[in-house]
Amino acid sequence: MSNSVISVISRFLEEYTTTTPNKLKVVDAYLLYILLTGALQFLYCLLVGTFPFNSFLSGFISCVGAFILGVCLRIQINPQNKADFLSISPERAFADFLFAHTVLHLVVMNFIG
Amino acid sequence: MDRSRLFGLFLLSLALSGAQALTPAHYLSLSDVARLQNLLSQQFTDLDSAYYSVVGLTKLGASVPDHEGVCQFLKSQLDPTSVDSLFFAAETSQAISGCEIPVSNETRDLLLAAVSEDSTMTQIHRAVSALSSLGLPLASKEVVGALTGRINKEDNVMAITSALQTAARLSQQTELGGILEEIEDLTARLDDLGGIYLQFEEGLEATAMFVTAAYSLSDHVDMEPPLKEDQVIQLVNSIFSKKSWDSLAEAFSVASAAAALSSNRFHVPVIVSAQGPASVSHSQPTLQLLVTDVMSQSLASANVLVESAYAVASKSIILSQAPFTLNDGVFELNFMSNQPASGYYQFTVAVTGDSRLVGNHVELKVKVSTEVSVTNMDLSVVDKDQSIGTKTTRVDYPTKGKSSFIADSHQNFAMSFQLMDVNTGVELTPHQTFVRLQNQKTGQEVVFVAEPDSKNLYKFELDIAERKSEFDSMSGTYSLHLIVGDATLENPILWNVADVVLKFVDEEAPLAIQPKTLYVPKPVIQHLFREPEKKPPTVVSNTFTALILSPLLLLLLLWLKLGANISNFSFTPSTVLFHVGHAGILGLMYVYWTHLNMFQTLKYLAIIGSITFLAGNRMLAQKAVKRIENK
Numbered sequence: 001m002s003n004s005v006i007s008v009i010s011r012f013l014e015e016y017t018t019t020t021p022n023k024l025k026v027v028d029a030y031l032l033y034i035l036l037t038g039a040l041q042f043l044y045c046l047l048v049g050t051f052p053f054n055s056f057l058s059g060f061i062s063c064v065g066a067f068i069l070g071v072c073l074r075i076q077i078n079p080q081n082k083a084d085f086l087s088i089s090p091e092r093a094f095a096d097f098l099f100a101h102t103v104l105h106l107v108v109m110n111f112i113g
Numbered sequence: 114m115d116r117s118r119l120f121g122l123f124l125l126s127l128a129l130s131g132a133q134a135l136t137p138a139h140y141l142s143l144s145d146v147a148r149l150q151n152l153l154s155q156q157f158t159d160l161d162s163a164y165y166s167v168v169g170l171t172k173l174g175a176s177v178p179d180h181e182g183v184c185q186f187l188k189s190q191l192d193p194t195s196v197d198s199l200f201f202a203a204e205t206s207q208a209i210s211g212c213e214i215p216v217s218n219e220t221r222d223l224l225l226a227a228v229s230e231d232s233t234m235t236q237i238h239r240a241v242s243a244l245s246s247l248g249l250p251l252a253s254k255e256v257v258g259a260l261t262g263r264i265n266k267e268d269n270v271m272a273i274t275s276a277l278q279t280a281a282r283l284s285q286q287t288e289l290g291g292i293l294e295e296i297e298d299l300t301a302r303l304d305d306l307g308g309i310y311l312q313f314e315e316g317l318e319a320t321a322m323f324v325t326a327a328y329s330l331s332d333h334v335d336m337e338p339p340l341k342e343d344q345v346i347q348l349v350n351s352i353f354s355k356k357s358w359d360s361l362a363e364a365f366s367v368a369s370a371a372a373a374l375s376s377n378r379f380h381v382p383v384i385v386s387a388q389g390p391a392s393v394s395h396s397q398p399t400l401q402l403l404v405t406d407v408m409s410q411s412l413a414s415a416n417v418l419v420e421s422a423y424a425v426a427s428k429s430i431i432l433s434q435a436p437f438t439l440n441d442g443v444f445e446l447n448f449m450s451n452q453p454a455s456g457y458y459q460f461t462v463a464v465t466g467d468s469r470l471v472g473n474h475v476e477l478k479v480k481v482s483t484e485v486s487v488t489n490m491d492l493s494v495v496d497k498d499q500s501i502g503t504k505t506t507r508v509d510y511p512t513k514g515k516s517s518f519i520a521d522s523h524q525n526f527a528m529s530f531q532l533m534d535v536n537t538g539v540e541l542t543p544h545q546t547f548v549r550l551q552n553q554k555t556g557q558e559v560v561f562v563a564e565p566d567s568k569n570l571y572k573f574e575l576d577i578a579e580r581k582s583e584f585d586s587m588s589g590t591y592s593l594h595l596i597v598g599d600a601t602l603e604n605p606i607l608w609n610v611a612d613v614v615l616k617f618v619d620e621e622a623p624l625a626i627q628p629k630t631l632y633v634p635k636p637v638i639q640h641l642f643r644e645p646e647k648k649p650p651t652v653v654s655n656t657f658t659a660l661i662l663s664p665l666l667l668l669l670l671l672w673l674k675l676g677a678n679i680s681n682f683s684f685t686p687s688t689v690l691f692h693v694g695h696a697g698i699l700g701l702m703y704v705y706w707t708h709l710n711m712f713q714t715l716k717y718l719a720i721i722g723s724i725t726f727l728a729g730n731r732m733l734a735q736k737a738v739k740r741i742e743n744k
Contacts, residue, residue, distance in 0.1 A: 026677045033668035037661055044657045048649045091733035098729065102698060102722065106714070109705045
C-alpha cells in the first residue's frame with residue numbers, strides 16, 4: 001500500500017518538474033510560502049492561545065486570501081487553460097491579482113488592530 | 114325591602130352632601146388685619162401712595178393719623194393739570210375730615226373733558242370720581258355713553274371693573290342696566306380652581322377690585338349681584354389666601370374687598386372658628402366659638418345654634434337645635450352638660466339672624482376628652498399545665514408591686530386590668546395599651562399589646578418559652594410598665610407596675626447589646642481595574658515571529674533555484690512609476706496600520722492607486738505587446 005503511495009508521489013513530482021513551465025513554478029513556490037506562513041500562524045494560535053484574536057484572524061485571513069488569489073492567478077496564466085480564459089490575457093490576470101490584493105490588504109490592515 | 118332602604122339612604126346622603134355648602138377656608142385674622150394696616154401705614158412720598166394708604170386705612174376702619182399733615186401734603190403735591198393727580202387728591206381728601214381741595218374752572222373743564230369715549234377707562238373713572246368727590250356736577254348720561262363705548266374697545270378685566278366703579282358714582286336715576294350686565298360677564302370669566310378658589314388670571318388685585326366694584330355698584334342700584342353663595346365663598350378664599358402683599362395697590366385692593374364683603378347689603382360671608390382647640394372636657398366644659406366677618410369683626414347680632422351633633426364613632430345624635438349663648442363677644446355652649454362619652458363629635462353649626470349671611474352652615478369636629486383610671490390590676494404567674502393561677506396579686510395605681518414576680522419557661526405570666534373613665538365610670542378602650550418589659554441590666558426593651566376581651570377587660574399573657582426569641586433568651590430582672598394613651602385622654606399613663614424576673618432555658622452568656630450596626634461605615638471598596646489578559650512570554654512570541662518569517666527565506670531560495678530573475682526589467686517611465694506607486698501603496702498600508710484611519714487611507718489610496726493603475730496598465734500593455742511580438 002505504502003509502496004503505491006510512494007510511487008504515485010514520485011511520479012507526480014517527476015511529471016511536475018518536467019512538464020510545468022517555469023512561470024508556474026515561480027507562482028507555485030509563492031503559494032507554498034503562503035501556505036507555510038498560514039499553517040505556522042495557526043500552529044501558534046493552537047499552542048499559545050488566541051490572545052489578540054483579531055490579529056490572529058487578520059493574519060490568517062490574509063494568508064488564506066493571498067493563497068486563493070495566487071491560485072486564481074496560476075489558473076489564469078496557465079497556457080493549458082487558455083481556451084477557458086480567451087478574453088483575459090496574463091497581464092490582465094496579473095492586474096486583477098494586484099487589485100484584489102490591494103483590497104485584501106486594506107481589509108487585513110483594518111482588522112489587524 | 115332592605116335594598117330599597119339602602120337606596121333611600123344613599124340618595125339622602127347624596128342630597129345632604131350636596132346641601133353642604135362651601136365654607137371659607139381663608140379670611141383675615143386679627144393679626145392679618147394688623148399686618149395689612151401696618152403696610153398701609155407706611156410713610157407715603159407721592160399722591161398715589163397717599164391715596165392707597167389713607168383710603169385703605171379708612172376702609173379697614175382704622176384711624177388715619179395727622180389729618181392736617183395729610184391735607185397739607187395733598188395740597189402741596191397736587192398738580193391741577195393732571196386727571197390722575199386730581200383723582201388721588203380728591204378721593205384722599207374725602208377720607209379725612211376737614212380737607213378742601215381748591216377747584217378752579219379750568220380744573221372742572223379738564224375733568225369734564227376727560228369724560229369721553231376717547232379717553233382710557235382709567236381716565237374716565239378717575240375723572241368721574243374726582244368730579245364726584247369735589248362736589249362738581251357731572252352729566253351721568255354722558256358718562257354712561259362714554260363707558261359703554263369704552264367697554265367695547267377695552268375688553269379687559271381691569272377696565273370693566275373701573276367701569277363698574279365709575280357707574281357707582283353716578284346719580285341714582287341713571288339707566289345703568291347695561292353696565293350692570295357686565296358683572297355677570299365678568300363673573301363668567303373667573304377661573305375655578307379645584308372648586309375652592311375663584312379668581313381672575315390677572316391676579317389678586319383684579320379679583321379684589323372686581324369684588325369691591327361689583328358690591329359697590331350693586332349697593333348703589335340696590336340690586337343683588339348675580340353671584341351665588343358658593344362663588345362668593347370661593348372669591349373670599351382667593352382674595353384672603355395671600356397674607357403678605359407685594360405693593361400698596363395690592364394691599365389697598367384687599368382692604369377694599371374686605372370692607373366690601375363685610376358691609377354690603379347682600380352678601381356677608383361668615384367665619385366661624387373655635388377659640389383655641391375645639392375640645393371640651395370636665396375641666397373645660399364649654400365650647401367657645403368666634404363668629405366674625407371676613408375682617409375678624411365680631412358679628413354680635415347673630416344667633417348661633419347647633420343644628421345637630423352626632424358621635425363620629427357611633428353616629429348617634431347627641432344634640433339637636435341647641436343654641437349658643439353670647440358671652441363677652443364669644444359664643445359659648447356647655448357641651449359637657451349633655452354627658453357625652455369621650456371621643457369625637459361632628460357638629461353642624463348654623464349662624465342666623467341676618468339674611469345677608471353667606472356660608473353660615475359650618476361643620477366642626479369637636480373632641481371630648483376625659484381622664485382614665487386603671488382598676489383591678491391583677492398580676493399572676495400561672496403554670497402551663499394548670500390554668501389555675503398560683504397567686505394573684507392586686508396592684509393599685511400608681512404604686513408599684515412590692516415583690517418581684519418570678520417566672521420561668523414552664524410558666525406564663527398573666528396580667529389583667531380594666532380601664533375606666535373617671536367621670537362617667539364607663540369602660541374605655543383607648544388606642545394605645547402597651548405592656549413594656551425592660552431588662553434592667555442591658556436596657557433592652559420588649560413591647561407587647563394588651564387587648565380587651567368582649568367585656569372590655571384587658572388581658573395580657575406572656576408565654577415565657579414561646580417569646581424567648583424576643584428577649585434574646587436573656588434571663589434577668591425586667592421592669593414592667595403599662596402604657597395607656599389616646600387622643601381623647603387628658604392623662605396618659607406610664608406606670609411601673611412591678612418587676613418580673615424571667616428565667617429562660619438554654620441561656621447564652623449575656624452578650625452586651627450590640628446596637629444594630631446599620632449606620633457604621635462599611636468596608637471601603639477598592640476599585641479593581643480590568644486585568645489585562647495573560648500574554649505569552651516574550652520569548653515565545655519572538656520565537657514564533659522568527660518562525661513565521663522563515664518561509665520567506667524558503668521562498669527566496671526556491672525562486673533563486675528556479676531561476677526567477679528581473680532581467681526583463683525595462684526602465685520605461687510607466688514601469689518605474691508603477692513600481693514606485695505599488696511600493697507607495699504598501700507603504701500606505703503600513704502607515705494605515707500605525708497612524709491613519711480608514712477614510713484618510715482611502716483618500717490616499719485613491720490618489721496613489723489611480724496613478725499606479727494608469728502606469729501599471731501602460732506597463733502591462735507594453736509587456737503584452739512584447740510577448741505577442743516574441744511569439
